[in-house]
Amino acid sequence: MNYIITGTTYNGKYIDAPKAGTQVLSREELAQSKLRFLEADKVYVPSETALSTVIERMDNPDGVAGVNKLKDKYLCREALKGLYPDFYFAKCKLEDIPHLDTMGKKIVIKPLRGFFGTGVRFADADTDLKVLKEEIRSEVAENSRFFPESVLTKDEYVVEEFIAGEEYAVDMFYDELGHAVITNIYHHPVSESLDYAHLMYYSNKELFGLYLEPFLRFFNEFGATLKLRSFPIHAEFKLRGDEFIPIEFNPMRYGGFGLADLSSLSYEYQPIAAYFDNQAPDWKAIWKSRERYNYAFILAYNGKGLDLNTKKPNHARFRDYLQKYAELMDYVELDFQRNPVFAIAYIRSDDYEKMMQLLGTEFREFFD
Numbered sequence: 001m002n003y004i005i006t007g008t009t010y011n012g013k014y015i016d017a018p019k020a021g022t023q024v025l026s027r028e029e030l031a032q033s034k035l036r037f038l039e040a041d042k043v044y045v046p047s048e049t050a051l052s053t054v055i056e057r058m059d060n061p062d063g064v065a066g067v068n069k070l071k072d073k074y075l076c077r078e079a080l081k082g083l084y085p086d087f088y089f090a091k092c093k094l095e096d097i098p099h100l101d102t103m104g105k106k107i108v109i110k111p112l113r114g115f116f117g118t119g120v121r122f123a124d125a126d127t128d129l130k131v132l133k134e135e136i137r138s139e140v141a142e143n144s145r146f147f148p149e150s151v152l153t154k155d156e157y158v159v160e161e162f163i164a165g166e167e168y169a170v171d172m173f174y175d176e177l178g179h180a181v182i183t184n185i186y187h188h189p190v191s192e193s194l195d196y197a198h199l200m201y202y203s204n205k206e207l208f209g210l211y212l213e214p215f216l217r218f219f220n221e222f223g224a225t226l227k228l229r230s231f232p233i234h235a236e237f238k239l240r241g242d243e244f245i246p247i248e249f250n251p252m253r254y255g256g257f258g259l260a261d262l263s264s265l266s267y268e269y270q271p272i273a274a275y276f277d278n279q280a281p282d283w284k285a286i287w288k289s290r291e292r293y294n295y296a297f298i299l300a301y302n303g304k305g306l307d308l309n310t311k312k313p314n315h316a317r318f319r320d321y322l323q324k325y326a327e328l329m330d331y332v333e334l335d336f337q338r339n340p341v342f343a344i345a346y347i348r349s350d351d352y353e354k355m356m357q358l359l360g361t362e363f364r365e366f367f368d
Contacts, residue, residue, distance in 0.1 A: 002276045003037065005030055005054050007047025010334055010344065012258040014272045015046065022276060027053045039063070042230050042276055045252040046260070054252065062227045069226065070233070070249040071113055073158040079225060080246065083218075087245070088161040097133040097157065106162035111140060113153045117197045118143040122162060143340065163238040163245045169201060170215050171254035171263070173232040173275040180219035181280045183254065183271035184263045185211055186297075188236070192360045195304040200359060201259060202296035203266070204352075205287040211244075212283060218244060232275050234259075258332060258344050259297050265329045265346050266295035292350045295329075296358075298322065300343040302336050303364030311367040313342040318366040322347060326355050342366075 002022040004015050015024050025033070027050035037043050039060040045051050051067070058064050069075045077089040092100065097109065106124045109132070119140040121132055140154050167188040173181050185208055186201040219233075234250040254260035254271060263271045267286045274281065300318060302308060315333055322328055326349035336342035342363075349355040 001041050003041060003043045004272070005043065005045050005050045007045070007049030007051075009047045009049055009339060010257050010332070011046040012261050012272075013332075014261070014264070014270065019273050019276065026050075030054070030057065043252060044232060044272055044275060046254075046256070046272075048250065048253070048256060051252060062229070063231065066226050066228050066231060067251045070251040073110055073112055073248070076246075076249055077158070077160070080222070082225065083222065084245065090159045092157050092159055094133060094137060094155045094157060097136070098129040100129055100159060102127070108160045108162050109136065110158050110160070111153045112156040112158055118152055119157075163240055163247065165238040165240040165245075167236060167238055167247075168207075168211065168244070169234065169236045169255065170219075171232075171234050171260060171271060172215070172219055174219075174223050174228045174230065175278050175280070176230050178223055178227070178229050180216050180223055181274070182212060182215055182219075182283075183260070183269075183274060183281065185215065186255075186259075189356065189359060193304070193362070196299075196301045196361070196363065198299050199301070199361065200296055200298055201255065201262070202294050202355070203262070204294045205291045208283055208287060214244060218246075230275075230278075232272075255297075257299060257339075257341065261330070262295060262297045262346055266290070266293075266348070294349050294352055294355055296326070296347045296349070296355060298345040298347060298358065299341050300345065300366070301341050301363045302339075303362075303367045306364060306367055308337055312336070314366050314368050315343060318343060319345075321361075321366070322358070325349070325358050326351075 004022060004024045006015055006026050018024060031053055035057060037058045043054060045054050055064055055067055069079045074091045102123055102125050104125050106122060109121050111119045119136045121136055123132055169186040169188055171184045175181055184203055186203050187207060188201050191199040232253055234253060234255045235246060236248040237244040237246050260271050263269055269281050313336055319331055322345050326347035329348050330346040332344040334342055
């Protein structure tokens, strides 16, 4: 049986009309039922907020172990040791952050379980770690109203060596035989404001030409160590020189807040249905008629520092703004008081430089 278990953040459009044979349940409906997931079942969890409830119902030891290793950033680094033996990482409590020894190097501090970049900070020998600790504590406390403890840990953190380089993301699944299938590759460029860190993910033919085979090799090797079958993942990487270093894995789903819908809008290829049907895309055929385009996901943040009790987003103004830079394929309005974002936009552009100007967007301008 195929299942989609929804959570409290945006789950994407596919759940509104899934293929026959797929049962859609909310996290609350699952919790109130006696349903358990057998090893033969395929489960997709589009919102991070439903993951812990799903794990409690899984009768698949390898699947449970895979989820736990991927979600716990320390356990994940342990699982990656064989591929990256020289990579430095450690675990600490929030209260220990002021006493960290950076060893004269730049480091990254992340919640042990995290989402949406909350509480992620960089530090080096010149950083005031006491101030940094309070910044992390405050931000995690603020976003805890959106994400429960099972999604965002408050007191436990992982410390890693800083990885310089461009950031990329991959949506993929392991098929019924454990073979890796790539459903999209994205570049995640840096926005001009760190407050809007996940503003854009985009894809194009060039990315696939350069990186499809390297990512397939990585996931097939990594999957062999975890023994995963029928298992979707959203993964994020830094490209250091000519080597991809993983920085995060999100199990049992593709990119959150509807990122996976970019694939169906761009390629007429539904990645969630492909996971359930065990079907790999024909990327050569897909890109043959789309080679001139860039396809992008735009996450519209609640403007930094605004009082959301007195301000609300102006969606018409934001849509007009986007269409000055690209073609708008779809637009989804979100409840800005229940999410850290007010909308998701899916755009297409044959002018790369013009599209990239959106990285300078200041979202306060779209609130009245």
